[in-house]
Amino acid sequence: MTRDVDALLSQPLPPVADNGFSGAVALRALHEAERTKLLDQLILLLTGAVVLAALPLAHLGTAIETVTVSLGNSLPVGVAFAALVLTTAFVRGVVDRVE
Amino acid sequence: MDETKLIARAAAGDSAAFALLVRQHQSGLRGFLRRLTRNDPSLADDIAQETFLECWRKLSHYRGEGSFTGWLNRIAWSRFLMDARKRKPELLEDLPEQSFETAPDAKLDLESAMAKLSAGERAALTLCYALGHSNEEAAAILAMPLGTVKSHVLRGRDKLRVLLEPGT
Numbered sequence: 001m002t003r004d005v006d007a008l009l010s011q012p013l014p015p016v017a018d019n020g021f022s023g024a025v026a027l028r029a030l031h032e033a034e035r036t037k038l039l040d041q042l043i044l045l046l047t048g049a050v051v052l053a054a055l056p057l058a059h060l061g062t063a064i065e066t067v068t069v070s071l072g073n074s075l076p077v078g079v080a081f082a083a084l085v086l087t088t089a090f091v092r093g094v095v096d097r098v099e
Numbered sequence: 100m101d102e103t104k105l106i107a108r109a110a111a112g113d114s115a116a117f118a119l120l121v122r123q124h125q126s127g128l129r130g131f132l133r134r135l136t137r138n139d140p141s142l143a144d145d146i147a148q149e150t151f152l153e154c155w156r157k158l159s160h161y162r163g164e165g166s167f168t169g170w171l172n173r174i175a176w177s178r179f180l181m182d183a184r185k186r187k188p189e190l191l192e193d194l195p196e197q198s199f200e201t202a203p204d205a206k207l208d209l210e211s212a213m214a215k216l217s218a219g220e221r222a223a224l225t226l227c228y229a230l231g232h233s234n235e236e237a238a239a240i241l242a243m244p245l246g247t248v249k250s251h252v253l254r255g256r257d258k259l260r261v262l263l264e265p266g267t
Contacts, residue, residue, distance in 0.1 A: 006228070009209070013130030013230070014130060021144065
């Protein structure tokens with residue numbers, strides 16, 4: 001009898017017909033993925049809005065303006081910029097000559 | 100397509116690959132859950148759906164240690180336990196001893212006899228015999244010590260032998 005029970009137990013499980021089960025599961029998974037994606041985007045949008053609202057934009061504008069003007073009027077920055085432009089032009093000239 | 104590639108594609112969010120995986124594994128998983136739910140196809144299918152959805156969410160964590168079927172069955176078993184505790188605690192309980200003294204006219208078929216065993220016994224016997232897992236794999240799937248799985252298998256087989264005895 002033990003052998004009979006073992007043989008019975010070892011039989012594969014009766015097959016279960018799909019009958020649309022896989023399609024329904026895949027559809028639910030797809031909807032879930034879309035919902036998660038939408039939620040992520042919403043969270044990102046809300047976080048961005050909160051950060052923007054918290055930023056002192058008026059002060060930032062004034063600060064940027066001040067810094068830009070003072071940089072434009074600064075002699076060392078002008079010299080550094082000119083050096084950068086000249087170096088780049090020189091390197092390009094050397095490369096062109098080698099080629 | 101090779102299952103490893105299919106899993107990798109599904110883990111990357113390819114829902115068509117996931118649908119193929121579900122199609123390949125639905126019969127085995129639903130069969131296993133029907134055994135666990137004492138042949139309640141509707142409850143078994145509910146748990147199978149939840150199992151596949153959890154698999155979809157956790158697929159990126161699957162490291163390929165052990166078979167994919169084993170991993171799926173582990174999720175299914177834990178889902179079954181959660182669901183049974185909430186909705187049908189009797190599914191987890193052992194039936195009273197007199198259930199194994201069958202009526203004289205009844206020779207039970209395997210499925211009806213299986214339904215009289217405890218959840219642990221049903222799961223251990225199904226995993227180790229019908230699904231071909233080793234005792235160690237079954238222990239990992241059921242999150243039980245190896246000794247417990249072995250005793251579930253032995254006790255379950257003894258009970259089945261009594262229930263399926265011709266003439267009892």
